[in-house]
Amino acid sequence: MREFLEKAGNIDRRIIYLIIFLAVATTILVKARFKSSPLPEVQRSYKIINDLPSGSVVMFSIDYDASSMPELDPMLRAMLRHCFKKNLKVIMLGHWPLGLPLGQLALDDIAREYHKKYGTDYVFLGYRPGLQAVMLNLGKEIRSVFATDYKGTPLDSLPLMRNVHNYNDIAILVGLEAGSVGDAWVQFANARFNQKIILGSTAVITPDLYPYLQAGQIVGLIGGLRGASDYETLVEHPAMASLGMASQTVVHVLIILLILLGNIGYFATRRKK
Amino acid sequence: MKREVPLFITFITGILIIIALFIPHKPFGQLQTTFNDWLIIVGGFTMILGLDSLLLHNWEKIKRKKEGWLSAAFLIASFFITLFWGFGEGIFFHRNPFDASATFLRYFYTYIFVPLQSTMFSLLAFFIASAAYRAFRAKDPNSTLLLSAAALVMLGRVPGGQAVAPWIFAFVLLLLAYYFFNESKKTSGTQQTVYIILAIITLILIYPVFYILLHYLNGIADWIMNIPQMAAKRGIWIGISLGGIAMSLRIIFGIEKTYLR
Numbered sequence: 356m357r358e359f360l361e362k363a364g365n366i367d368r369r370i371i372y373l374i375i376f377l378a379v380a381t382t383i384l385v386k387a388r389f390k391s392s393p394l395p396e397v398q399r400s401y402k403i404i405n406d407l408p409s410g411s412v413v414m415f416s417i418d419y420d421a422s423s424m425p426e427l428d429p430m431l432r433a434m435l436r437h438c439f440k441k442n443l444k445v446i447m448l449g450h451w452p453l454g455l456p457l458g459q460l461a462l463d464d465i466a467r468e469y470h471k472k473y474g475t476d477y478v479f480l481g482y483r484p485g486l487q488a489v490m491l492n493l494g495k496e497i498r499s500v501f502a503t504d505y506k507g508t509p510l511d512s513l514p515l516m517r518n519v520h521n522y523n524d525i526a527i528l529v530g531l532e533a534g535s536v537g538d539a540w541v542q543f544a545n546a547r548f549n550q551k552i553i554l555g556s557t558a559v560i561t562p563d564l565y566p567y568l569q570a571g572q573i574v575g576l577i578g579g580l581r582g583a584s585d586y587e588t589l590v591e592h593p594a595m596a597s598l599g600m601a602s603q604t605v606v607h608v609l610i611i612l613l614i615l616l617g618n619i620g621y622f623a624t625r626r627k628k
Numbered sequence: 629m630k631r632e633v634p635l636f637i638t639f640i641t642g643i644l645i646i647i648a649l650f651i652p653h654k655p656f657g658q659l660q661t662t663f664n665d666w667l668i669i670v671g672g673f674t675m676i677l678g679l680d681s682l683l684l685h686n687w688e689k690i691k692r693k694k695e696g697w698l699s700a701a702f703l704i705a706s707f708f709i710t711l712f713w714g715f716g717e718g719i720f721f722h723r724n725p726f727d728a729s730a731t732f733l734r735y736f737y738t739y740i741f742v743p744l745q746s747t748m749f750s751l752l753a754f755f756i757a758s759a760a761y762r763a764f765r766a767k768d769p770n771s772t773l774l775l776s777a778a779a780l781v782m783l784g785r786v787p788g789g790q791a792v793a794p795w796i797f798a799f800v801l802l803l804l805a806y807y808f809f810n811e812s813k814k815t816s817g818t819q820q821t822v823y824i825i826l827a828i829i830t831l832i833l834i835y836p837v838f839y840i841l842l843h844y845l846n847g848i849a850d851w852i853m854n855i856p857q858m859a860a861k862r863g864i865w866i867g868i869s870l871g872g873i874a875m876s877l878r879i880i881f882g883i884e885k886t887y888l889r
Contacts, residue, residue: 368758375757391787395850421742422749453745456726456737484671488664495661500668506724565858566865581785604786606753611779611796613761618775619803621765 364620371613378609379602387601388593393585396568400553400575401589404434404527409442411526412519416540417449417458419533423557424457427531429596430555430583431461434529437590439469439476444515446525448480448501450489450536455482458531459505474513481505486536490543494522494550522550527574532556537564541572555582635882642880683707710736777852784849794841798834805830 393401404413415434419427438445447462449455459479466477473479480501483489492500497520503509510516518524528550530540537554544550551574554564558579567573577586580603583596641663648660686700717725717732725732766772783789783796805827812823841848878884 366761371758371761372754375754379753389787421745424742424746425750453741456733457742459726460733460738483668484675485664485668486671488667488671492661492664492668499661499665505726562853562857562861565853566862569854569858584787600787604788606757607782607786607789608792608796610757610760611782613757614764614775614779615796615800617761617764618766622807 360619360623362620363616364618364624366613366616374609374613375606378605382602382605383598386598387605388597389601389604391581391585391588391600393589394578394582396576396578397582397585398589400577401437401586403551403553403574404437404443405441407441407443407526410444412444412446412515412524413438414525414528415445415447415458415462416528416530416536417447417455418451418536419457419531419557420451420454421457423454423533425595425599426557426580426583427533427555428457428461429580429594429599430577430586431458431531432465432594433583433586433590433592433596434555434577435461435465436468436592437586439465439471440590443526445477446480446515446519447477449482450486451533452482454533474508475515478510478513478515479505487539487543490539491547494544494548496520522548525550528552530554532560532564534560537567541567545572553577631885631888634888635885639880639882642876777856780845781849781852784845784852790842790845793845794838797841798838801830801834801837805834 407413415431417431435445445462445466447458449458462477462479466473471477480497481504483500485500489500497516498510501510504513504516522528522544528540528544530537530552532554533556537556537560540550540552540554545552552572553575554567554573555577556564556579558581561576561578561582564573564576564578568576577583580596580599584593584600587593587596644656644659645663648656648663651657652660683704686703688694689700690697690704713732713736714725717723717730721730723730726737727733764771764775764778766775779796780793783793808823808827808830812820812827815823875884879887
């Protein structure tokens with residue numbers, strides 16, 4: 356018995372890798388789904404977008420790349436579905452140049468799904484270096500940073516952009532964050548221009564953003580795959596996040612069991628010593 | 629002179645930006661916009677500088693056949709393939725490389741770059757699982773508290789966690805009771821009585837813990853995130869911000885000069 360307990364505390368890492376791989380792959384292959392009630396902060400974010408009058412402008416900032424795609428891409432797609440379903444206008448830009456095409460691909464896909472027209476219902480601005488300077492200048496005049504969209508079309512020739520000049524014309528800013536750009540949005544767009552912000556983030560940085568939510572500096576927070584899955588549930592379109600959530604559940608339980616096993620082994624070995 | 633001029637520019641710029649924040653009217657308000665425009669332009673040029681150092685550093689590695697020179701060669705080759713493919717798309721096909729119809733976006737970005745980056749990051753899942761198994765030990769009260777909080781949040785934030793958590797925690801308590809009983813057999817007198825009492829208390833706790841977790845786990849996880857976690861985070865943020873302000877003042881007044889090296 357003692358020998359078994361000692362071995363429990365010293366499992367080969369390759370076995371752990373195999374267990375994790377099988378757990379993730381199996382749950383995805385069998386398309387397992389677990390039901391959950393959406394978190395209050397996600398419900399709040401949903402309600403804020405849902406209550407916007409038709410024709411309001413929502414600005415999306417793509418501040419992630421492919422490494423955070425499993426969490427943030429489903430979130431973006433669910434939110435875009437919600438916006439287009441509600442006939443809201445979408446402007447997209449970003450501060451992670453390598454991730455911006457992901458936003459563009461999602462925007463094109465969902466716009467096609469809802470028969471939305473480029474220039475009238477949505478616009479893709481692209482990337483400009485300068486982060487804080489870009490955020491500050493957006494508060495004065497968007498054209499001072501983005502004179503044209505990503506295709507080189509002057510903003511004034513796009514019907515959607517004719518009446519959009521600064522944060523005053525943007526109902527909600529949605530920042531999808533895998534790093535610290537969300538902090539900058541709060542410091543420069545909210546604190547300086549009182550812009551309403553909803554942040555969607557990877558699970559790793561979500562705890563960093565809770566203080567902003569509690570202080571009212573952001574109006575909504577959608578954290579990690581769970582947040583994305585909750586939003587998919589709210590827009591009644593379960594997709595990749597709902598599928599991934601089952602894997603995450605199984606892996607979380609597995610990790611807890613492994614930690615438990617490790618501790619049993621640790622105490623068995625310690626007593627022997 | 630080589631040091632004085634940059635120090636003077638930093639001082640004047642820093643002071644003017646602070647004044648512009650508090651007096652957002654002409655001429656200061658306009659000044660901030662001008663500085664921001666400059667920052668965007670300088671930001672663009674830093675990319676060229678970054679590319680220059682990246683290419684030179686890796687070229688040196690290849691030239692001297694240093695360790696990892698093959699990876700450096702792949703990096704340079706990938707850089708030029710990306711560059712020429714992107715420019716080629718515009719020059720020969722007259723379309724934006726990030727247009728939906730562009731081969732660059734469809735093949736290079738979607739089918740090469742995205743899977744490569746995702747693969748690199750997904751390896752983290754395996755390392756985290758292995759590291760958690762090896763490092764998360766209930767060695768002392770602090771680490772036990774951290775471990776319990778982590779387990780409650782991990783299970784409380786996933787669907788189905790509320791159904792599993794009571795069983796896991798009940799099992800842990802049962803193990804703990806067994807440990808106390810076992811210890812009581814090896815001791816005598818007051819110590820034995822203490823161990824027996826501890827074992828009984830642990831056994832009694834199983835039902836209330838099971839009940840609480842079965843009904844309130846999600847609420848407990850939310851409470852951990854909203855109260856203790858946030859308090860710690862705020863403390864850290866306040867510390868970082870104060871440090872940031874102190875460092876900015878040191879740079880503006882020329883006390884901190886390491887950035888000039």
